[in-house]
Amino acid sequence: MIKYAILGLLHYKDMHGYRIKEHIEQNFGHMWSINYGQIYPNLKKLYEDGLISMTEMNQNGEKGPTRKLYSITGKGKKEFSRWLEESPEKPMLLRDPFLMRFVFYGFGDNNRFDEIIDNQVKRYENDLKRRIKNLKKWNKNSIYVRLIAELGINLNEMFITWLKHSKEEILKDISDNTGTEMKTGKRRIT
């Protein structure tokens, strides 16, 4: 996927590796993060496959060694379009690091349960605040990025509502089953 994402950025404009990372941080910060260890090997592969071309540029005035400026080729545009219309794989809910923990909370310490859930609610709330604050920034970008930013806000609101409701449900379940041993959350994952 990253291969195509990089191709997409080069579809927008010619860039070298360092600039790609900078661009992602400035234009997709908190929605997407990338590392040089993903960028450079992918650029190399895309170049070898003829999906991008390269020219070395010795810059004037600015710091640093020579840049390798990459451009998308005709073949690259074609391959990118193909990917764009391909039907995307379904994301798995439990690949979310919080949700993966959540399914196992039955094995945790009930005394610390409140604290852990409340901390996660706080994390979602901070995230929501940041996203609302940044909404103006996204408005200046592509309509597509702005719509994703709106989705992020909807998601945060939903997660907060869901998690607060879940906390109540779980506390009710814990108090219902106190002492019965056979029906605790711990025993019912199956």
Next chain:
Amino acid sequence: MIKYAILGLLHYKDMHGYRIKEHIEQNFGHMWSINYGQIYPNLKKLYEDGLISMTEMNQNGEKGPTRKLYSITGKGKKEFSRWLEESPEKPMLLRDPFLMRFVFYGFGDNNRFDEIIDNQVKRYENDLKRRIKNLKKWNKNSIYVRLIAELGINLNEMFITWLKHSKEEILKDISDNTGTEMKTGKRRIT
């Protein structure tokens, strides 16, 4: 993370590799998928680190070669608890294969846009149907799994609403900018 997820399953009950995969498919199907190439190397690592113990079992009556039955150790339970209370990493919105494509739709063919969006709405709707149908099944499981299943339904409903709204916004944007060249979606990713 998978290391801990496997540890969590063994916290519930002793299992061998093959059974772990079966268990995940039956109890977390469509929320989580796993592969033998993730299970066996992780079991090996967990065993080497003393987080689980192993006994070889030659089964009677049932098919197949000897099983390696794994159990969580005291050390394993302690390490699992530590992980459970650790603060989880934030998931990145654009790691979703559909959303990653979505931000680049400005580079696609406007004539095919409707079709692509409508197909994705259909995917979300089918997913929603399946999740509602399976809700009874999750009710028999742990309360935590049931709550995640409810979250899945909320998510699907939200995505459908968001995507239908987004489609209208984008169509409006496309018709507003037709012919102006300078302000099309294509040019405004930045």
Next chain:
DNA sequence: CAATATATATATAGAAAGTATATATTAAAA
């Protein structure tokens, strides 16, 4: 002006996650 710090830029090693396939054993079927 020489030494050093800083920003720019690329490259690669290594861990973790995910896909695909090879190999072996036993019970049941043909």
Next chain:
DNA sequence: TTTTAATATATACTTTCTATATATATATTG
């Protein structure tokens, strides 16, 4: 009795992600 199917483990390979090493040109400082 040979083949098929289910059970079970193992490993090779790819992709994703994290961390760090290396190099260069400009700016800064003594």
